[in-house]
Amino acid sequence: MNPSANIIMDLREKAHATKRIGILLFAVAGLAWLWFAILLLFPYTAGEHGRDCGARIATERLHNESSVCVTSRDWPELLGVLALSLPFAVAGSTFYATGAATARIAGTMPIRPPVPTL
Template sequence: MSLSPTTDATRFLLRAKNQEAWGFVLLGITGALWLWFAFLLLTPYGSCESRLFTDAPTANAGTSFRNSCAAERDWPELLGVLGLSVPTSVVGAVLHTSGRFGILLSEQAAASAAVRRTGDTGG
């Protein structure tokens, strides 16, 4: 059973738009993960202030190696959020790019077919 070229082109375009949309969703999730990471990194934690927004001349001023604030920070959670953003960004970028390329390819094929049709009937 053979499908018509129009049906094949429509299915190809629909699949490409679906890929692009999923890529955009995954990139949005990546952005949300980065915002969460920034929130966790920049907000005060426990009884300690954020190391970025400190009144000390440097972030390490007045700290010792066995500082209780350094022990309070939940680094595995921060690194987990950051690590989770890597595969979502890679897969999202690949899906978005391949979907966009498929849409452009489909539009080019449709324009080419239209030129061929007008050339067959007009010339």
């Protein structure tokens, strides 16, 4: 194989690896969203005595600051989980877009056999 074909094949491999990294970072962001949904939608226990609390989204005492349930799972903690997902989603989209664009560019480059010299 000629040197330019090696360069193109290497470029294609690196592009696909970059896309895989982007998908992995998207998966990490998706796991943070899943953790947020679990914290928001499922009942939990709080306090020293293990008091049963309803789901955060369906509680009647949503803004009652004296409630043990409200203070144990407050909104800043929930939004912090979402904020944690943001850098992973941005990096994942950047890596995936870069890898996809590079793969398309490398796909348009023909791999030509070497020209015989006389």
